[in-house]
Amino acid sequence: MSEIDPLRPTYLEVNLQQLRKNVEAIRAHVAPAKVLVMLKANAYGHGIEGVAPFIEPYVDQIGVAILDEGIQLRKLGITKPILVAGGTLLELVPYYLKYDLTLTVSSSPLLQAAEEVSKNAGKKLKVHLKIDTGMERSGIRWYEAGPFLEETLKCSHLDIEGIYTHFANSETLEEELEEKKSAFSYASDQLARFTQVLDFYKERNIPTPPLRHTANSAAILNLPESYFDMVRPGVMFYGVYPDEDVRKTVEINTALTWRSSLVYFKKTRAGNPVSYGSLWAPEHDVNIGTIPCGYADGYFRRMSTLPKVIVNGKKYQQVGRICMDQCMVNLEADTAEVGNPVILMGIDEASGERITPEDLAACAGTNTYEVMTNISARVPRVFIGN
Ligand SMILES: *Cc1c(COP(=O)(O)O)cnc(C)c1O
Secondary structure, X not given: OOXXXXXXXXXXXEEHHHHHHHHHHHHHHHOOOEEEEEXXXXXHOOOHHHHHHHHHHHOOEEEEOOHHHHHHHHHOOOOOOEEEXXXXXXXXXHHHHHOOOEEEEOOHHHHHHHHHHHHHHOOOEXXXXXXXXXXXXOOEEXXXXXXHHHHHHOOXXXXXXXXXXXXXXXXXOHHHHHHHHHHHHHHHHHHHXXXXXXXXXXXXXXXXXXXXXXXXXXXXXXXXXHOOOEEOOOHHHHOOOOXXXXXXXXXXXXXXXXXXXXXXEEEEOOOOOEOHHHOEOOOOOXXXXXXXXXXXXXXXXXXXXXXXXXXXXXXXXXXXXXXXXXXXXXXXXXXXXXXXXXXXXXXXXXXXXXXXXXXXXXXHOOXXXXXXXXXXXXXXXXXXXX
């Protein structure tokens, strides 16, 4: 047996050409706006070490949530601008300069710390100003932006490249359908507040920072007025619509296939419960397959007995409690063998059967974002189409 990587039969196949197609479709849709793709959280679970170097030539900027992710990208050899979107501690500002990362400035103390670091280093730190238009997470609230922007005009040591805000309504769950109309008009309210903040520059007859940006995936699909100079797609870059009822104005497709193989096959007699807690027992004799994937891999325990699994191109019911490292599937009367192919999420090309991130999200009572970002480090990422 050759030492091919991975030895483990459970792995996540990532189709890089599909990611490229997704980003090109987004670019065509938003042109002439620039595209910053969000590669936070291990590229939404896809594996940053494979996704980032491949996608870099096709994007204008890259976004991450935390400083460490930005440093990791620089260490991978990424040279394009990297925006760190999350909040940060004041004492970490020097790292942004050291690794040439764009700092999100969301408060006056952070602005002053950045100005100080730049001044002392004799090098301009690149910053984007963060306006809070109704998320109440971080950022200068739109109604108090004037004095803050006044302050930024005095920071001669900073390269103030951008100004942005973030929408609060991108990942509404299905149960909240009723509230969606108001969520959508809330985005319009946020947009109006952002435009009002930008009037600060108009009134003084000075240019805004060159990159004004607001749009996440939902806004790219629903709100063309939100594009400004750049957009920030996350989930849709990975081929997943942010919500059930967004306008599907851009054609995208998922790049993930979560694969495994049966490691055990047996007949279970009627009445004999399967797995921990004896949650489920067959009413008649059935064939049961064991899959070497469990909740430590991100196949959530709370989905137990709910998801479907594709085995040999056909969909079957997962049964019994999902264990840490394994789970069982009810093959009914069908026979199978150890080594037969399993798809936990993705499309079986031959049969056309599919299990989507939305399917698993529904089983787990969460959104597609959590499903994708929780596929754990133990699951090797295999990049195809490079
Ligand atoms: C994660 C994130 C995005 C992308 O959101 P999606 O809903 O995945 O498109 C955009 N902007 C910021 C600031 C983010 O943190």
